[in-house]
Amino acid sequence: MEHTSDIVYEGKLIHETSYTQRSDKYQEVQIGNIKIDYYDPKNKIIHEVKKSNKIETAHHWQLKYYMYVLEQSGIKGIKGILEYPKLRKTEEIILSKRDISEIENIKNTIFKIINSETAPEIEKKTRCKNCSYYDFCYINEE
Numbered sequence: 178m179e180h181t182s183d184i185v186y187e188g189k190l191i192h193e194t195s196y197t198q199r200s201d202k203y204q205e206v207q208i209g210n211i212k213i214d215y216y217d218p219k220n221k222i223i224h225e226v227k228k229s230n231k232i233e234t235a236h237h238w239q240l241k242y243y244m245y246v247l248e249q250s251g252i253k254g255i256k257g258i259l260e261y262p263k264l265r266k267t268e269e270i271i272l273s274k275r276d277i278s279e280i281e282n283i284k285n286t287i288f289k290i291i292n293s294e295t296a297p298e299i300e301k302k303t304r305c306k307n308c309s310y311y312d313f314c315y316i317n318e319e
Contacts, residue, residue, distance in 0.1 A: 208250060213243050223247070223257045230263045235304075237270055244272040245280050 203215040203224065215224035225240045240257040247255045257270035290297060305311055 208246055211243055211246055221252065221255050223255060224260055225257065226260045226262065228263070229261065232259070232261065232264070232266070232268065240270045241272050241276050242280060244270070245277060248272070248277075 203217050206213040206216045213223050214226045216222070217224070223240060223243050225236070225243065227236055229236070236259055240259055244255045244257050255272065257272070259268045259270055261267070299314060305314065308314075
């Protein structure tokens with residue numbers, strides 16, 4: 178669904194125009210369904226660029242999940258940096274053992290939902306309007 182999202186497209190433009198020289202130095206990495214903006218393999222650092230003009234917990238967890246996936250792929254000692262070009266701020270993110278446990282709990286919950294006979298009830302939240310999956314969840318809503 179993200180390939181048709183204007184929000185995702187805007188983020189991609191910011192990604193491409195904010196750090197133009199970075200593409201020569203670092204790699205965009207795709208593992209399964211995740212795409213890491215920039216990965217510095219020498220220093221084991223993931224750089225995740227955000228279009229937002231505010232720092233959000235969801236950004237932290239997205240980056241922690243990327244770090245988790247790389248660690249599960251055998252790359253140990255990963256560090257993460259969230260970058261907000263509009264704010265001119267960066268934030269270092271660490272993946273703790275507690276975070277790994279929380280990610281695994283979330284994954285188990287997701288697998289239960291996937292394997293369930295019925296979809297969960299819709300929880301209407303304001304952040305849903307900015308999600309690229311909005312139409313998927315609210316297709317039959319009036």
